[in-house]
Amino acid sequence: MVFYLKHTCHAALLALGLLAGSHALAGGPPPKYPVADIPGSLRENAHAVVRLSDETLLVKSAGRTIETVRRAITILDEAGAHHAQELVYYDQLSSVSYLRGSAYAADGRLLRTLKASEIGDISLSDGFSLASDGRGRVADLRQPVYPYTVEFEYEVNSTNTLFYSTWQPQAQEQLSVEQATFRVLTPTELPLRYQERDLPAGTAAARTSVSAALQRYEWQVRNLAAVEQEPDGPPVGETTPVVFTAPTQFEVQGHVGTFTTWQALGLWNYQLNAGRDELPPAVQEKIRALVQGETDERARIRKVYEWLQANTRYISVQLGIGGWQTYPATSVAATGYGDCKALTNYCQALLKTAGITGYSALVRANKEDIRTEFPSQQFNHVVLCVPLQKSAKPDTVWLECTNQTNPFGYMSSFTGNRHALLVTPQGGRMVRTPQYTAADNRRERLADVYLDAQGSATATIRTRRSGLEQDDYEGMAGSRNLADQKKALAEHLPLANFSISKLSYTQDRRAAVPVITETLGLTLPGWASVSGRRAFVTPNLLSRWHALPATVGERRTPIWLENAFSYADTVRIHVPAGFKPENLPAPVQLSTAFGTYSSQVQAQADGTLLYVRRLLMPRTRFPRTEYPAYQDFRRRISAADKAQIVLLKTDA
Incomplete structure (x- = not known):
């Protein structure tokens, strides 16, 4: 399996004559990519800016391709520094003809040129892929002072035509693009198959005949402002411009196939x-x-x-x-x-x-x-x-x-x-493959919390997780080191002040979907807020949801709720002697297309308080116009999860 693990934004060929800045610095070569030339709209909300990018895929035959890439990118701050590193994939069926690079200061002065001795060669085996003989040529041109610009160019020869290039000039968030071009040159008898997605209005393939035997396809984008991942939205790479390409016929080490179906x-x-x-x-x-x-x-x-x-x-x-x-x-x-x-x-x-x-x-x-x-x-x-x-x-x-x-x-x-x-x-x-529904992906939690008159508490919690809900805990449960288990779990607990007194896991691997049961003991100093004769308790111990952040402007992407799940929380609060409930939160019941939620607190005959919370979310998607309604749903859940019980001391 060949994965082109590379940046998809590359600098344009010098032959195109599109270099920014034409004035020469005194005593040196003309400046390249001065930061001052970047439009303000492309700096906004960006950690890096693709200045020029050019990628060409030349199909030599059904069994051979040549990919040529040049890319220049300005790094604006530390969060964009990873763009100054380049990785070019190759394997037994491909080779890297060259990898070159240079770094430029903010004013366009050449800072350094990549030396051959600085280019590394690493294994890229991922542990599960169809093919893992992959290797990478790697280069690092990170600089200590921002902003700066890096320029990389490379060429890859491949005899594996199962894979053609995917062009995605803006694959990451907070990356803007000044100009990017992608072209494919292919023999007329091997027409290109391609799929366009999320291209700017008016952008489409320009198809021309270079000769009777050679066809040219070309795409170009300009001035793409940086975007951010939105809450509960798709990854940025799923919503920014992309062109997928594929052959009609391919050949790998003498094995010929077609790719039309x-x-x-x-x-x-x-x-x-x-x-x-x-x-x-x-x-x-x-x-x-x-x-x-x-x-x-x-x-x-x-x-x-x-x-x-x-x-x-x-x-x-x-x-x-x-x-x-x-x-x-x-x-x-x-x-x-x-x-x-x-x-x-x-x-x-x-x-x-x-x-x-x-x-x-x-x-x-x-x-x-x-x-x-x-x-x-x-x-x-x-x-x-x-x-x-x-x-x-x-x-x-x-x-x-x-x-x-x-x-x-x-x-x-x-x-x-x-x-x-x-x-x-x-x-x-x-x-x-199997679809895991809310009935499979369950988290059921029963907690007993013993509160003292000073507001501290101890808790015994039993949590049963099944299906996808147990995936993240499977490795933790398999660990033999209790200290490591406690450390890993502590990172997931939404509590400000606590210590873990007990932790154990049991697993049921023979159920229709696997189940992990966690038994947890907690010490909770200052769990309740005590003021005078009153104690304020938030009964939702471990399952509080936060409201979504306010949006600036119009929502850009749809809502993706990718995993269905069902949560059930029951918390029994053992009230200290001399206290009784003065005020209990009103029950909450929400039923929407986004999911259903309920919570309530009831006083029991034995003096305990019983908090019951239920949340069921579907696996579904909604258009971006539904985001205000979804925000309201999440806001109401957050408010209900923060609701407090007021306990009054009666024996003062």
Whole structure:
């Protein structure tokens, strides 16, 4: 899998004659990119400004491309300093012809030129990708005094045409763009496939014929003001100008394919990996013995999967075409390890021995979902999809084969709630991975708080988390070091003054979705505010939501509520002797398209106060025009979460 891990904003070619500033400094070369030339509108709310950017993709043939990039960017402050670092990806199928760079002072004076000895070379393996033989050439031109400008240029030759360039001149927030250009030159018999998104009005591909044999496509943007990520909005990279490109025909180390449909891409993957699922006789005998007598289809799959987890481990070993072609199942059987493709192929072969058919599925893990309307290579991971044949109603088991501890059938936030390309003998077919709903993603908390007359308290809290709600705690629960567990949890607790007296975790991995139960003891000095004969208590102990910040001007992006969840909090407050409630908060009930919320406090016969809070949020999206209503919903929740109980001392 090839990822071009690079900045997408690059400086324009000098040949275009667009360098800012023409006056020469005394005794030196003409200044380049003086900061004074930047329009005020592009400095506003920006940490960096792309001065000039030019990127060219030259398609030499179905099996070779050359990418040429030049980029100049002015760094305005420390928050923009990362733009002064460049990383150029390469692997077994590509090479970096050159990487050059220079830094300029605010007035355009040349400060320094990058030396060859300063260019590093690092591994870019990410631990799960289809291909991890990736490496990067890295350069760092950060300067101690702001503002300054850096200019990089590089060229990459590739024999992997599965991937064409993605042009996104404004991929990050608080980055403005003065001018950026992208062009593709391709043979007439290899027409470019592309998809435009969020381009400024009036911007479109300019297509011309360079010659009878060569076509040119070009895009250009100017004066893009910096933007910010908005609360509960999409990432900036999902809402700023972008052009996705892809080939109609590609070739990787002699393996030719077409890219016009998902079916064609899936067929290429199937044919590339066909015949690599043969198992040694000894392994086949073990699997047959393992499932002997087990008639339940799901139980047979579980036994095979758990055997796989106990007898294999993940290791990235693929090179070149090995990024997409699996190691044979016999290799995994002999060594006990493999990458995501190899382990998925091995599990598929094991299930086949057990009389069960599974299919590899390509998925984009740990990132935004793919663009289903634009067939192209957008995947970085492989999982196994097993349709149940004997189920009373259609059902499917999904298996993550690279993880030795992953609960059976659970995809987590890593690959859940996504589209995947099912690889079958008939070709590719788009399917959905498991969708985790509010009924799956639950957090249920029961707390007993013992308050004393001085306002301090101790609390015993039991929290049950399931589905996506437990994902962030799975690693914490697996830690054997109690001190590390306490430190990690303390960072999540919304309390100003506390100490953890007790902490333990239990896990249920055999539930339909995994469950983690946390038992927590807290000491809470000054939890209640005491004034004279009264004590003021906020019964919402750990689940307070804040109101959203006020917007300046009109909302730019839609509202994205990407994960559904259900929260239930019950807090029993044990009131100290001599105190009784003088005032209880009014019950609150909110029911909107954004979600439902309720909270109330009741006095119990035994003198305790019972606080109950419920919040259910859907997985959905709303247009930006709904933001004022969403703000109001969040504001009302925040106000309810801050509501206080007033206790009155009666024995004074």
